[in-house]
Amino acid sequence: MRLPEQQDVILLSLVAGARMRPSAVNWLCREVNLWNVAITRARSHLIVFGDRDFWSARSGMPHALLDAAEAKASLLSPAADPGQQHELVGVRLQLLLTDEIPGVLLDRNVTTDGYACDFDVRRGTGAAQVRLDHGAPADVEVARHLRLALSHAALLPNGVRLPAWHVWAGRPERVTGRLDGR
Known part of the structure; x- marks a missing residue:
């Protein structure tokens, strides 16, 4: 079976x-593997269509997805300070990496070869410079933002663009996989 390729935006309809x-x-x-394939194909944005009332009355992956979306929506409310949101995702990523990778060394807000990155991650003989992508601001076209985020990460020697939602999803294998180039 051939899996679908990753795309910048994935539209998922819960029919x-x-x-x-x-x-x-x-x-x-109950089909966790099916959901995993559908959700992990999104590089930047996952847009889910479905009946909120129908899925909120059930347990399982669709309900968990709905809970995650509502939790993120409350974090990204206009009343929330964007600077505070960026700091919270940075703290969460730092905790996630130190819990998941033994012996990892992290530096935050580093300049490498003249380019800023959010984290310099060193482990064993490998290193990566992480740029957290918090999504496009309201006044910037999403496609333009994604192009810029990818090009900024490419300027770093071992640059990795990491969407902030990967950190909030609480899936450490997604984050460590991005650092390993998967």
């Missing part, structure tokens, strides 16, 4: 409703 057989809905909720 299920109250008239579906309960066994089919339960199967869909």
Whole structure:
């Protein structure tokens, strides 16, 4: 089976409703591998369409996805200070890396070869410079923001663009995989 390639934006439609057989809905909720493939194909943005009331009444992956989206929405509310949000994701990434990678050395807010990065990550003989991508500001076109974020990461010797939502998702293998070039 050939897996779909990663794309900058993935649109995921949850085409299920109250008239579906309960066994089919339960199967869909339990298929973690299916959800993993669908969700991890998004490089920058994952947009999910579905019936909020239908999925919030069930357990499983669609409900967890809804909870994660609502939690992120509350963090990104206009009342929240963007500087504080950036600091929180940086702290969370630092904790995640130190918990997941034994012997990792981290420097924050570093300049490498004249270019700024959020983290310089060193472990064993490898190193990576991480630029956290917090998403496009309201006044910038999303595609332009993504092009700039990718080009800025490419300027660093071992630059990695890491979308902030990968950190908030609480999936350490996604973050360490990005650092390993996967």
